[in-house]
């Protein structure tokens with residue numbers, strides 16, 4: 654599966670945050686070229702320098718989000734829900750014909766803990782699809798803990814990643830990106846219209862984490 658990735662270059666919008674950085678670190682260590690994106694090219698390059706040192710590789714660079722979207726073949730969206738719609742609408746042309754991976758969880762937090770927000774388009778992934786009609790939008794990596802990704806003493810990331818989308822080739826490539834990280838497995842999880850409950854399930858996992866002081870993930874059995 655990993656061989657299918659060939660020379661694919663992965664861009665990460667919001668790549669200076671823990672989730673984007675964490676996945677970028679693991680991909681870089683797996684030999685995949687990564688571009689960290691940011692609203693500031695300087696912040697992106699600073700974060701890229703740190704990842705190059707951590708991963709002991711040269712194939713990590715940092716650019717602003719627009720240049721990242723232009724240069725990358727596959728683009729992970731790892732910005733907060735609040736900035737999601739505006740950022741994607743601004744990158745419609747740069748992201749045309751590209752595979753976009755949305756890992757954004759629209760969540761709220763109150764005294765009772767985390768809860769799923771209702772989203773007019775159905776889910777963050779469907780909002781991305783509406784903002785990017787010419788892109789190949791997929792959804793994945795919602796349940797992967799940034800804390801686990803950053804901790805290189807954890808050699809194997811023990812989790813299955815549900816990959817959703819309407820384009821078979823695109824979901825296969827995203828599954829391969831999950832498979833490229835030791836311990837992780839990409840599992841096809843249905844069409845994009847089913848993204849809401851995958852995003853929302855993150856609220857349950859955060860509740861598990863709080864109760865059990867864990868970084869819980871999912872495993873799909875019999876596959």
Ligand SMILES: NC(=O)c1ccc[n+]([C@@H]2O[C@H](COP(=O)([O-])OP(=O)(O)OC[C@H]3O[C@@H](n4cnc5c(N)ncnc54)[C@H](OP(=O)(O)O)[C@@H]3O)[C@@H](O)[C@H]2O)c1
Pocket residue numbers: 666667668669670671672673690691692693696697730731732733734735736737740756757758759794795796797798799800
């Ligand atoms: N953290 C996790 O464990 C985890 C797990 C699964 C999924 N996720 C999802 O991944 C996404 C990123 O999570 P995170 O914890 O890395 O978030 P974060 O640190 O809050 O944000 C990531 C980066 O997004 C950029 N950003 C912030 N506000 C923005 C805005 N309004 N518009 C555009 N860019 C903005 C910032 O980079 P610059 O200032 O450099 O532009 C920031 O470093 C979230 O949607 C979250 O639901 C997170």
